[in-house]
Every structure is written in C-alpha cells, then in structure tokens.
Amino acid sequence: MSTKLTADLNAVQNAPIELEYLNGDLNIIQKLDDEPNDVGGLTSAQLKAKFDEAGNAIKDYINNDLIPAILAADATEAARTAAEASRVYEESLRAAAEAAREQAEAQRSANEETRKSNETARGNAESARATAEQNRATAEGARANAEAQRVQAETSRKAAEADRAKAEGERESAESSREKSETQRGTNESARQAAEQVRETAEQQRQANEQARQAAENARNSWSEYSAAVKYAAGNKVSSGGSSYVCIKPCKGVAPPDASYWQLIAQRGNDGKGAPTDELPQAPGVSSAGRAETYSRGDHRHPKELPDGGSAGQVLTKTASGSKWADAKKTSYYKTFTAAQWTQTDAEATLSIAKSEHGLSGSDVFAQVSILVNGSYRKGTWASIETYAIVESNGNITLHTSEAFAGAVLLIG
Numbered sequence: 001m002s003t004k005l006t007a008d009l010n011a012v013q014n015a016p017i018e019l020e021y022l023n024g025d026l027n028i029i030q031k032l033d034d035e036p037n038d039v040g041g042l043t044s045a046q047l048k049a050k051f052d053e054a055g056n057a058i059k060d061y062i063n064n065d066l067i068p069a070i071l072a073a074d075a076t077e078a079a080r081t082a083a084e085a086s087r088v089y090e091e092s093l094r095a096a097a098e099a100a101r102e103q104a105e106a107q108r109s110a111n112e113e114t115r116k117s118n119e120t121a122r123g124n125a126e127s128a129r130a131t132a133e134q135n136r137a138t139a140e141g142a143r144a145n146a147e148a149q150r151v152q153a154e155t156s157r158k159a160a161e162a163d164r165a166k167a168e169g170e171r172e173s174a175e176s177s178r179e180k181s182e183t184q185r186g187t188n189e190s191a192r193q194a195a196e197q198v199r200e201t202a203e204q205q206r207q208a209n210e211q212a213r214q215a216a217e218n219a220r221n222s223w224s225e226y227s228a229a230v231k232y233a234a235g236n237k238v239s240s241g242g243s244s245y246v247c248i249k250p251c252k253g254v255a256p257p258d259a260s261y262w263q264l265i266a267q268r269g270n271d272g273k274g275a276p277t278d279e280l281p282q283a284p285g286v287s288s289a290g291r292a293e294t295y296s297r298g299d300h301r302h303p304k305e306l307p308d309g310g311s312a313g314q315v316l317t318k319t320a321s322g323s324k325w326a327d328a329k330k331t332s333y334y335k336t337f338t339a340a341q342w343t344q345t346d347a348e349a350t351l352s353i354a355k356s357e358h359g360l361s362g363s364d365v366f367a368q369v370s371i372l373v374n375g376s377y378r379k380g381t382w383a384s385i386e387t388y389a390i391v392e393s394n395g396n397i398t399l400h401t402s403e404a405f406a407g408a409v410l411l412i413g
Contacts, residue, residue, distance in 0.1 A: 242268030342404030355395030
C-alpha cells in the first residue's frame with residue numbers, strides 16, 4: 001500500500017462477527033533437518049520456498065479468511081482495528097518467522113559451507129579412494145603376477161627339489177662308493193706301502209748284491225802278476241811262477257800256491273814245449289812219471305804231467321781236494337746240462353743233482369767234467385778243471401764252479 005494505515009483497527013473486536021483461528025502449523029523451518037540441502041535432499045529453490053511458506057499461509061488466511069469475513073459482515077473501523085491487531089500479531093509472527101528464517105538461513109549457510117567443505121573433503125576422499133582403488137588394482141595385478149610367478153617358482157622349486165633329492169640319492173650312493181673305494185684305496189695303499197717297503201728293501205738288497213756282484217765281477221775279471229803288496233779279493237786272478245790262480249779268500253801277503261787262499265786255474269806246462277790240450281786221457285790207461293822231451297802218448301799228454309798211481313781201467317777225476325784216479329768199474333752217472341740250469345751267485349755257480357737222480361751211494365764221489373764247445377764236449381779246459389763235486393748230507397751231489405757253463409759231468413762213486 002502506498003498510504004499509511006491510520007484508522008482504528010479494533011473493528012474486529014467491536015464487530016459482531018466470528019472468525020476462525022489460524023490453526024495452521026507454522027513451524028515449517030523448525031522441522032527442517034540440519035542439512036536440508038544435503039540430507040533432506042532439498043534444492044535451493046525448495047529451501048527458499050519453505051522460508052516463505054509460513055508467511056504465505058498467514059497471507060492466505062488474511063486474504064482468504066479474515067478479510068472476506070470482515071467485508072462480508074460490513075466490518076466497521078473496529079473490525080479494521082481488529083484486523084490491524086491481527087495484522088500486528090501476524091506481523092510479529094512473520095517477524096518471528098523471518099528471524100527463524102534468517103537463523104535457518106544462517107544455519108543453512110553454515111550448513112552449506114560445511115556441506116561444501118564436506119563435499120570438498122568427499123571429493124578429495126573420492127579422489128584418494130579412486131587413486132587408492134587404482135593403486136589397489138595395480139597392486140592386485142602385481143599380486144596376481146607375483147602369485148603366478150610364485151606358483152611357477154613353486155613348480156620349479158618342486159622340480160628342483162625332486163632333482164636335488166635324486167642328486168642327493170646319487171651323491172649318497174657315490175659317497176658310499178667313494179668311501180668303499182677310499183677304504184679299498186687305503187687298504188691298497190697300505191699294501192702298496194708294504195710292497196714298496198719290501199721293494200725298497202729288495203732294491204737295497206739288489207743294489208748291495210749288484211755292488212757285491214760288480215765287485216766280484218771286477219775281482220773275477222782282474223788279472224795281474226801276484227804282488228805281496230796288493231790286497232786280493234775273492235775272484236781276483238793272478239799269475240805266479242808261470243801258473244795261474246784264482247783267489248778264494250781275501251788275503252794280502254799270502255802267495256800262491258797256498259790252497260787256503262788260492263785255487264789253481266792252469267799249471268805251468270813244459271817249458272818251451274807247448275801245453276797239452278786235454279787234462280785227462282781220451283781212454284783209460286796207465287801212465288808213469290818220466291822226463292821225455294817229446295810227447296809219448298797218442299793223446300798228446302806228456303807222461304810227466306799226469307799224476308802217479310793210475311792203472312788200467314781207471315779214469316782221472318777232479319775233486320775238491322785235487323785230481324785223483326778212480327776205478328771206472330764203480331757205479332757211475334752221466335749228465336749233460338745247460339748254463340741256465342746252474343744257480344749263479346756273486347761268488348760262484350752251483351748245480352744240484354738229487355740223490356734219486358744219480359743213484360750213487362758213496363760218501364766220496366769223483367767227478368769228470370767236460371765243457372760244451374762248438375757242439376763237442378771237451379775235457380781239460382778252464383771250466384772243467386775249476387769245477388768240483390761235493391756230496392751233501394742228504395745224498396744230493398752239488399757241482400761248484402766260478403761261472404755257469406754248458407757241458408757234461410761223469411760221476412763215479
């Protein structure tokens with residue numbers, strides 16, 4: 001209205017009219033929740049309409065109920081005054097509603113700020129959630145890949161474990177074989193060491209024997225004119241007075257023909273007349289001492305060189321103590337032999353003939369030895385002269401010589 005209301009408004013009070021009370025519920029704002037836009041789901045226009053709803057209800061009451069009632073009753077100024085009072089009352093209600101509205105608006109603004117802040121936080125949280133979800137999805141993918149790799153690694157581990165178990169079994173078997181081999185090796189090594197010790201001992205003995213053999217060989221190959229100043233070893237050979245001797249016991253200053261130290265090899269022959277070729281006659285016969293300057297026997301043996309005492313049917317034989325005549329009619333045994341049948345040592349060679357083989361029973365045996373030369377058995381040579389026979393206590397006969405040779409022996413006993 002453009003003009004001020006100055007009339008008495010107590011018309012309603014004074015008017016004989018009945019007005020209905022304004023019974024509508026005007027607590028519209030109060031009933032809203034604290035976050036009508038967020039929780040209640042109201043839009044801004046709907047929220048503003050709520051604030052205007054109480055005023056519109058009062059306006060509708062005044063316009064649609066109160067004023068028509070006054071006008072219908074031909075209201076007076078009193079009615080107008082009453083209406084004014086009602087208006088004032090309604091204005092107070094409106095003011096209260098406006099205050100409530102302003103308070104609600106402030107609350108709404110605060111709630112809106114809170115909502116915005118919450119929305120921002122929610123947006124941030126949603127972004128963080130989305131990022132976290134992305135990270136979770138990435139992590140889940142990585143976990144799935146890791147799980148696949150773990151499954152593959154577990155499969156490989158099981159296969160490797162099976163291979164390891166198999167290899168361990170093979171290793172244990174190999175270790176058992178190695179231990180057995182090591183035990184056998186230890187046993188073999190002990191046997192080898194023992195054998196090596198025996199070999200070393202044998203080698204030392206062989207070397208000592210070799211040295212002794214070489215010394216004996218050197219001694220055997222030694223030929224010189226006898227000298228009283230020389231120390232002779234067994235096997236040394238010397239010439240003295242035209243005869244040759246072999247040393248059978250080390251000595252110095254003991255001159256041949258001492259039989260304790262020297263053995264005659266070849267005796268000096270006829271001076272200037274030549275030496276005979278055989279020591280023994282080619283056939284049994286009788287010889288006598290003589291001084292003829294020419295040979296008187298068909299076998300070219302000078303009678304002077306034969307021992308005295310022989311008679312028909314006897315043969316001259318060689319023994320350990322010298323040459324003797326023996327009766328050829330006694331039991332005899334003839335044997336041929338090779339150089340390999342002798343047992344050779346550094347000092348001498350021996351050839352044993354068993355008693356069961358020769359069948360002789362005498363305690364003294366005569367031996368006539370021949371050496372095999374170019375297919376012929378020859379007597380009176382160096383080997384046949386140097387060889388002699390000894391009857392052992394068990395009846396075996398042993399031939400002794402300085403070096404093994406091939407030949408034959410006639411035993412008489």
